[in-house]
Amino acid sequence: MENTTLKVKDFNIRQIFLCGQCFRWYEEEDGSFTGAAFGLCANMRQEGEMLHIKTVLPAENAGNAMDIRRLWEYYLDLARDYGSIKKYLSERDGKIGAAIESGTGIRILRQEFWEAVVSFIISQNNNIPRIRGCIEKLCNLYGKPLGTIGGRSFWDIPEPQVLAELKAEDLGEVRLGYRASYLVETARQVVELCNGLETGTGNGKSIRRQIEEYFSKLNYDQAYGKLLEFQGVGPKVANCIALFGLGLMDSFPIDVWVKRVMARAYGMGEGETATMEKLARERFAPYGGIAQQYLFYHIRETEGK
């Protein structure tokens, strides 16, 4: 176990972990959150501008305290000044102020690419509690054990090559419905893509690391186009992966909630997604994804669940 304390601003742990960008953090009785990311499980408790983190060190313990501190700083996107971004967005758009106020402590997590791919393929036409349940079951059945903290045990996101060898029917217990075949097929595509990469760079690196590095070198248009080639990844899921899994802060996922909130706020029809994208580009760039998350949170707070 490693203890770390970080100073945080523009940070609300509850908003960050329950706003629908991630699915593997669980709220505890004391208001802390227990969960897993980057193959580590941890508990995080916020006290004002202090964030106390307990990290379960992996058995083969490669990580030292400094690595873990850096990892969480990266994951929580602490280097970014959300205060100035909120100001920038408010000044450029008259309607987003209310949304920012309701979700003022939201930050975009820098999640692992492969976890984002898996998570958002499962997310399609699905609701958040069920998405969480499916991902948990998938990890428990096919992921490597990470440890136990606060009475909860965690398993890692399954490796691409593990899922690639399954048939969709094998995933029956996970209750993914028709998404099971998307997940298996995308895993195959990821493994194949990595196998086709120049050998040498891939030596010793896991497939999930290789695929993340591959996508990290692409710009938004390239990454978006490549993501659309994956089975079960369309425009919305591709933008979620780009935003949450690649840190491309200008990607603007449009789901049913964003359609609703933008229709209300900007007097559009819910079908006018092209107009919504245009508005996002013109007013929110280069932080469309952050603006989107404030909007998403706001509509769900006021009308959703």
Next chain:
DNA sequence: TTCCAGGTGGCAT
């Protein structure tokens, strides 16, 4: 029972 959820693939225009 019907509707809905962080939509997409496949097919017909």
Next chain:
DNA sequence: ATGCCACATGGA
């Protein structure tokens, strides 16, 4: 390029 529609699952 655009418009339908089936697609599993479980909760409201």
